[in-house]
Amino acid sequence: xxxxxxxxxxxxxxxxxxxxxxxxxxxxxxxxxxxxxxxxxxxxxxxxxxxxxxxxxxxxxxxxxxxxxxxxxxxxxxxxxxxxxxxxxxxxxxxxxxxxxxxxxxxxxxxxxxxxxxxxxxxxxxxxxxxxxxxxxxxxxxxxxxxxxxxxxxxxxxxxxxxxxxxxxxxxxxxxxxxxxxxxxxxxxxxxxxxxxxxxxxxxxxxxxxxxxxxxxxxxxxxxxxxxxxxxxxxxxxxxxxxxxxxxxxxxxxxxxxxxxxxxxxxxxxxxxxxxxxxxxxxxxxxxx
Amino acid sequence: xxxxxxxxxxxxxxxxxxxxxxxxxxxxxxxxxxxxxxxxxxxxxxxxxxxxxxxxxxxxxxxxxxxxxxxxxxxxxxxxxxxxxxxxxxxxxxxxxxxxxxxxxxxxxxxxxxxxxxxxxxxxxxxxxxxxxxxxxxxxxxxxxxxxxxxxxxxxxxxxxxxxxxxxxxxxxxxxxxxxxxxxxxxxxxxxxxxxxxxxxxxxxxxxxxxxxxxxxxxxxxxxxxxxxxxxxxxxxxxxxxxxxxxxxxxxxxxxxxxxxxxxxxxxxxxxxxxxxxxxxxxxxxxxxxxxxxxxxxxxxxxxxxxxxxxxxxxxxxxxxxxxxxxxxxxxxxxxxxxxxxxxxxxxxxxxxxxxxxxxx
Ligand SMILES: Nc1ncnc2c1ncn2[C@@H]1O[C@H](COP(=O)(O)OP(=O)(O)OP(=O)(O)O)[C@@H](O)[C@H]1O
Ligand SMILES: [Mg+2]
Numbered sequence: 001x002x003x004x005x006x007x008x009x010x011x012x013x014x015x016x017x018x019x020x021x022x023x024x025x026x027x028x029x030x031x032x033x034x035x036x037x038x039x040x041x042x043x044x045x046x047x048x049x050x051x052x053x054x055x056x057x058x059x060x061x062x063x064x065x066x067x068x069x070x071x072x073x074x075x076x077x078x079x080x081x082x083x084x085x086x087x088x089x090x091x092x093x094x095x096x097x098x099x100x101x102x103x104x105x106x107x108x109x110x111x112x113x114x115x116x117x118x119x120x121x122x123x124x125x126x127x128x129x130x131x132x133x134x135x136x137x138x139x140x141x142x143x144x145x146x147x148x149x150x151x152x153x154x155x156x157x158x159x160x161x162x163x164x165x166x167x168x169x170x171x172x173x174x175x176x177x178x179x180x181x182x183x184x185x186x187x188x189x190x191x192x193x194x195x196x197x198x199x200x201x202x203x204x205x206x207x208x209x210x211x212x213x214x215x216x217x218x219x220x221x222x223x224x225x226x227x228x229x230x231x232x233x234x235x236x237x238x239x240x241x242x243x244x245x246x247x248x249x250x251x252x253x254x255x256x257x258x259x260x261x262x263x264x265x266x267x268x269x270x271x272x273x274x275x276x277x278x279x280x281x282x283x284x285x286x287x288x289x
Numbered sequence: 290x291x292x293x294x295x296x297x298x299x300x301x302x303x304x305x306x307x308x309x310x311x312x313x314x315x316x317x318x319x320x321x322x323x324x325x326x327x328x329x330x331x332x333x334x335x336x337x338x339x340x341x342x343x344x345x346x347x348x349x350x351x352x353x354x355x356x357x358x359x360x361x362x363x364x365x366x367x368x369x370x371x372x373x374x375x376x377x378x379x380x381x382x383x384x385x386x387x388x389x390x391x392x393x394x395x396x397x398x399x400x401x402x403x404x405x406x407x408x409x410x411x412x413x414x415x416x417x418x419x420x421x422x423x424x425x426x427x428x429x430x431x432x433x434x435x436x437x438x439x440x441x442x443x444x445x446x447x448x449x450x451x452x453x454x455x456x457x458x459x460x461x462x463x464x465x466x467x468x469x470x471x472x473x474x475x476x477x478x479x480x481x482x483x484x485x486x487x488x489x490x491x492x493x494x495x496x497x498x499x500x501x502x503x504x505x506x507x508x509x510x511x512x513x514x515x516x517x518x519x520x521x522x523x524x525x526x527x528x529x530x531x532x533x534x535x536x537x538x539x540x541x542x543x544x545x546x547x548x549x550x551x552x553x554x555x556x557x558x559x560x561x562x563x564x565x566x567x568x569x570x571x572x573x574x575x576x577x578x579x580x581x582x583x584x585x586x587x588x589x590x591x592x593x594x595x596x597x598x599x600x601x602x603x604x605x606x607x608x609x610x611x612x613x614x615x616x617x618x619x620x621x622x623x624x625x626x627x628x629x630x631x632x633x634x635x636x637x638x639x640x641x642x643x644x645x646x647x648x649x650x
Contacts, residue, residue, distance in 0.1 A: 180372065180374065182370045182371070182372060182374040183374050183376060185339075185341055185361070185368075185370070185374070186368070186370055186374035186376070187376075187387075188340075188341075188360075188361040188362045189339055189340075189361055189362070189366075189367060189368045190362075190367065190387055190388035190391060190435065190436070190439065191362050191388050191391035191392055191439065192362055192387070192388075192391045193362055193391075196391055200387065201376060201378075204378040204379075205377075205378055207378075
C-alpha cells in the first residue's frame with residue numbers, strides 16, 4: 001500500500017515538469033490563439049465574440065485554395081519522402097554490415113547540423129539563374145542561355161523532401177531494426193518471392209514506423225515556412241505564408257489566429273483521414289505488442 | 290531413392306571452415322538428426338540445404354535432383370526456425386495460409402488445407418488467434434503446421450525446442466516423433482541435446498568441428514561409438530586416461546593413470562602397445578558385486594554418495610586409486626542395499642569398455 005503511494009507520488013513528480021511544459025507552451029498558447037480567432041473587431045480595441053474570421057476565410061477562395069494546395073503538396077512530399085526514405089532505412093537496418101550501421105545513421109543526421117536557413121540558401125546558390133547548376137549546364141553546352149531553376153513547385157517539393165526525409169528515416173530504421181532476419185528467411189523458405197516477402201512481411205512489419213514517419217513528415221511539411229518561401233518565392237502559395245502575412249504584414253491577429261487554427265484542424269483531419277483510409281490505428285504506432 | 294543427399298558439402302567463411310566435407314543420405318520418411326556441440330556448423334549446414342548460404346563446394350540433391358541453382362523459395366524443403374519466426378502481423382490461419390498463397394492456391398483450397406492441418410496437429414480452433422495469444426508448445430506446432438501444409442520433401446528443424454522449458458521440451462519430443470509418423474515426411478532435425486536426438490531419431494549423425502564423426506542408429510552410437518568424441522558426447526560415460534600395455538584379439542590391456550589395469554574392446558581403433566588411450570565405460574554397464582568372470586573388469590572401492598534421480602539414479606564410487614566412478618543403480622527399488630560408506634566391488638564386461646587413441650595434448 002505504502003509502496004504503491006510512493007510509486008504514484010514519484011510518477012506525479014516525474015510528470016510534473018512535462019505536464020507544465022505541455023500546458024504552458026503548447027496548450028495555453030493554442031487556447032489563446034483559438035480565443036483570438038473568435039474575436040471580431042468592431043472598433044479600435046473593441047472586440048465582440050463571433051465567427052466572422054472563419055466566414056471571411058470561407059468566402060475568399062484564395063485562402064482555402066492555398067490551404068488545399070499546401071495539403072496536397074505536403075501529401076506529395078510525404079509520399080516522396082517515404083519512397084526515398086524506405087530504401088535508405090532498409091539498407092541501414094538490414095543490409096549494411098553491423099559495424100557501419102551507427103555511422104550511416106549519424107551520416108543521415110549531418111544535414112540537421114546546418115540550420116534551415118543556411119540549407120535553403122545552399123539550394124539557392126545551386127539553383128538560381130547564375131547558380132552552379134545553370135552554369136555547369138551551360139559550360140557543357142547542354143543549354144544555351146542561363147535557366148532559372150528556382151521559384152517553381154518542383155524545386156519546392158525537392159527542397160522539402162530533402163529537409164524532412166530524415167524524419168522518415170529515423171522511425172523506419174528503428175522499426176526495421178526490430179525485425180528478425182529469420183522472418184524474411186521464413187518468408188522466402190515458404191515460397192515467397194522477393195516481392196511477396198517485401199509486400200506481405202516487410203511492409204506490414206514496418207507499418208508502425210511508416211505511419212509514424214508519414215505523420216511527422218506531413219505535419220512538418222504543412223507547417224514549414226522557410227523552404228517554400230525561399231525556394232518557391234512569391235508564387236509558392238504556402239499557407240504558412242498567409243499566416244505570416246496576416247500576423248506581421250497586416251497586423252491582423254484575429255485573421256492570422258484563425259488561419260493557424262484552421263491549419264492545425266485541417267492537417268489533423270488529413271492525418272485522421274489517412275489513418276482511416278489505410279486502416280491503421282494511431283495506437284498501434286505508439287504501442288507495439 | 291533418397292529424399293535428401295549431401296555430397297562432400299563444404300562451407301568456408303574466409304579462412305574459417307564451418308562445414309567440412311559432409312556427406313549424408315536420408316531415406317524417405319525417416320527422422321534424421323544431426324547432433325553436435327554449439328558452433329560445430331549445424332545451422333550452417335541446414336542453411337545451405339534451405340538455400341540461404343551457397344556451399345563453397347559439394348552438392349545437395351533433393352529427391353535425386355541437384356538444387357544448387359535454385360533459390361530458397363523454389364526448393365521444396367521447409368524450415369522450422371530456432372525461434373520459429375512466425376509472422377507476428379498475421380493470425381494463425383494467415384500464417385499457415387502464407388505458403389499456399391505464395392503458390393497461388395485457390396481460396397477454397399486454402400481454407401480446406403489450413404483446416405485439415407490444424408486438425409492434424411490437434412489445434413482445430415486457433416485459426417483466428419493472434420500469434421502472441423498462443424502458448425510455447427502451440428506456437429511450436431503452428432510453426433510445423435505452416436511448413437507441413439506445403440507437403441515438403443524434407444522438413445528442416447533447427448533446435449526448435451531450444452526456447453522451451455524442460456517439461457514442455459520432454460513432451461514436445463514425443464509429440465514431434467508422433468507428428469513425423471503422422472505426416473510421414475522426412476525430418477532433418479538439428480540439436481545439441483543428445484537425449485532429443487536419441488529419443489526421436491531413426492538415424493543420427495554426430496558432428497564435431499564441421500565434420501561428421503559417425504552416422505548410425507541411436508543404438509549403434511550408444512553402444513558402438515567409433516570415435517572418442519562420439520563416446521564422450523553421446524550418453525554419459527566414465528572416462529580414464531591410460532597407456533596401452535598389450536593388444537590381443539581386438540582387446541587392449543590398458544594401465545590407467547591411477548594404476549588400475551582395464552581391458553577394453555578396441556575393435557577398429559588403431560592402437561598399438563605404448564600408445565596413450567582414452568577409456569569410456571557407461572554407468573549402466575557397471576554392476577555391483579557378482580562373481581568375477583574371465584571377461585570382466587573389476588575394481589574395488591567405497592560408495593561415496595548416492596545421486597537419486599528416479600530410474601536414472603547413480604552411485605558415486607571412489608575406487609582405491611582415488612578416482613570417482615558413476616554407477617547406475619536402481620533408485621526405484623526401495624530395498625536397495627547400497628549406502629554411502631559401503632565397500633563396493635564393481636565389474637563390467639570387456640565388451641562394454643571402449644577405448645580410443647588419446648588426442649595429443
Ligand atoms: N556468416 C558467417 N560468417 C563467419 N562465420 C560464421 C558465419 N556463420 C557462422 N559462422 C561460424 O561458423 C561456425 C558454425 O556456426 P553454426 O551457426 O553453424 O553453429 P551451430 O552448430 O548451429 O551452433 P549452435 O548450436 O550454437 O546454433 C561458428 O563458429 C560461427 O562462428
Ligand atoms: Mg545453430
